[in-house]
Amino acid sequence: MNETIIQTHGLLKTFKQANAVDRVDITIKKGEIYGFLGPNGAGKTTTIRMLLGLMKPSGGSIQVFNKDLKNHKIDILRKVGSLVESPSYYEHLSGKENLETLRKLLQVPKERIDHVLSVVRLTKDAHRLVKEYSLGMKQRLGIASALLGDPELLILDEPTNGLDPSGIHEMRELIKSMPETYGITVMISSHLLSEIDQMATQVGIISKGRMIYQDSIEKLRSKARPHIRLRVGNGAVAKSKLLKSGYVVESDDDYIYMEDGRDEYISELVATLVNQRIPVYRIEEQRQSLEDIFLDLTREGSGSHAAHSAS
Template sequence: MADIIKTQGLCKHYGKTPGVSDLDLSVAEGAVYGFLGPNGAGKSTTLKMILGLVKPTAGSITVFGKTMNHRSRMSILKDVGSLIESPSYYGHLSGYENLRIIATLKGTPEKDIGRVLQIVRLENQKNKKTNQYSLGMKQRLGLACALLGNPRLLILDEPTNGLDPAGIQEIRELIRSLPKEYGITVLVSSHLLSEIEQMATNLGIISKGRLVFQSSLGALHQKSSRSIAIRTLDNHRAAAVLREQGVAVQSQQDYLLLPAFEDGELSRLTLNLCEQKVGVVRIEQREKSLEDIFLELTGSAVSL
């Protein structure tokens, strides 16, 4: 598929402090692209540059095949919806009235309000004042505002922040449905790997302003290397026996780590240990979790 967003060598420096460095982002049309990184990694700055809210120090941004600059910005943004940080509303007005104000500002027909209310499942709450909305309802109203005008691209910055588990589930299901049901490409940022894993098809990981991984979610899973962990009554003796058979062995706490053998080979090795009077008390298959891989790529222990 064609890239709906493409950045090349994108940089943003604040004085001598780099916020984003040499970022080459590729967001394919029809994807839910998860933009993942620790807080302060440069996610919001990148999204603001893509929207033309922050001027890059260097590099280029292409959206819908057009270069983003002050001349093209308005024509590009006609087909873009966004929700950056927390949405703001007139609390004394209803959800419908707030949407009508946004529709007027966007030049969108009022009849579109019913469509977006149905998408975010707020049609039964449209006449309720927004100061009586729950956090989840307010976030869905923010999405409704972003969806006015039927955009081709939706950019969301931490859309589940501050929500309870039920609210997170609502937003997650909604985002997952947008490409297939409405033809909308989604770029969504988060510092929570568990959130991105459950809704994204593609993934970019940013750390200290630099992109350290970009591919499909499946490609990230493939980085997860499997191993076999064996615990015996005499690990020192067991390691010697296994090395005599050419097996690479590493010690880890009370276990020996071996490569991920097929069942038949593992059975043979275990039988040989028993024949050498080494009692095997536990065998486990281990696999790096996505969290482990994320921490390796970003080099810091952050909220996952």
Template sequence: MMNASPIVETHHLSKSYGGQNRVHQVDLSVHSGQIFGFLGPNGAGKTTTLKMLLGLVKPTEGQIKIFGKDLKSSRFDILNNIGSLIESPSYYGHLTGLENMRVMQRLRNVPSKNIDEALKIVRLENQKHKRADQYSLGMKQRLGIAMALLAFPSLLILDEPTNGLDPAGIGEIRELIRSLPGQYGITVLLSSHLLSEIEQMATSVGIISDGKLLFQGTMESLQRENKATIRIQTNEPARAEKILQTLGVLPRVEGKQLVLDYLRDEEVSLINKTLVESHIGVSRIEEHKKSLEDIFLGLTGKEKSL
């Protein structure tokens, strides 16, 4: 699947406002069937990038290709096949959920059976006769997603789809998004500033900070960047270090702990046996893996509130 040409491809995509780069030379590549998580702190350039993909913001430089076509020359065809929810959902508060969907159906020129199907996917079929201004925040968000799904697009672009929702609402949206590629053949590109969200939903990830794309690849490849370490706590770290050096093992000493790059179980076992036989007390052996947050901080090289 990865050999096929990407559904979304940007080349040197940049946007500057008043001489300041909001998005700088971003080369995105999103393939069919992916849930692509676009991750970065608030103000990193995620929304601006998504707006450029939808033709809502004009790039300062760079190219955008969607479905293999240039956005500049095939804008109408491309946008006809995309559903999107950017920032907060737009709806008429005085109309019911169903009436809002009918307005969108006429705009998108799709059959009315799509309305029932889209409302069912977002689990609003039993609330469709209620006025939209009486919906909870989670229901409004689901209505926004139903509108974006109405034409059953090949690509769905969602900007911070779980923003402001309670844990139950977040769980529902997460489950809904995860079902879209398999059940409906919809590729999803979603942004979030929450690492936990991307970790639980995305199959691929792009990490952006200060307008620059720092990492792009599968979630597995990101986790592979994350080499586990073994930490051994001992009452005599300096002596333990010398003994391990005779085995050809070069630990780093941090307080009372020896830190070693990842080792196989039998190697850990041998180290433990050697230390115990040398009358060095080993009180704890732990495997440490970085969280996605640690990896993010390693890539950005600075602390950012996420």
């Protein structure tokens, strides 16, 4: 059974009578890359600030490493690295000097600096001034800073914001290597499903402050089942003939829809229609993209509460 790293129950944050985070339950297990997804303004950053002890919850509880954050804040945060909003640096210092400043505060061994620079692939740029860094390099330096204290948990808030495609690719590869190579559990927030889809093992979707989906990325993908659409000569007649013959179909004007996409099933169904002298003009496969599912879920928003699973 995987150890639970983050567990929240009924997490609540109220600003001026409005719930920015509305009774959110999060479960993150050791070794997961947990994608925390939602449109801008859904409550992601507020949730992350509460998890990092930067903001006080209005209600509910937060446990990290099976300890209550309220009573064990210092112990817990020692084992957590984070990158929230854009990292701040001393532009006139080199990457390595920036990390040295932070190392003294964290009181970690000097060799950690070279280690984290190699993890984020900045070794050859270690002595360049930060003001000469590209945006992608600055983000990677931000992750190096987050890793300096040798954390067991890394919390990243929109880490690819403003990066170009190659920066996004680098960041993605770096994050994907964390659990396997370094034993670090990662929570990463984003408003882009396509980005989370390529990294996360688990996903939590928040909309208008409420958690509307929490499960594996695989389960989310399985919602994107294809269905077959046929354009026929007479939809109503075709549907009634097919139902009489035992087929499971839906119709809409002159279109027939079915979820069973097996070749033999379709060929038999088409043969049935042709035998009944109903013309079949077109057969096509339609697949709902993950993006569509995400949009549907967030559109339903706080109306539906999705199933929680701790698989």
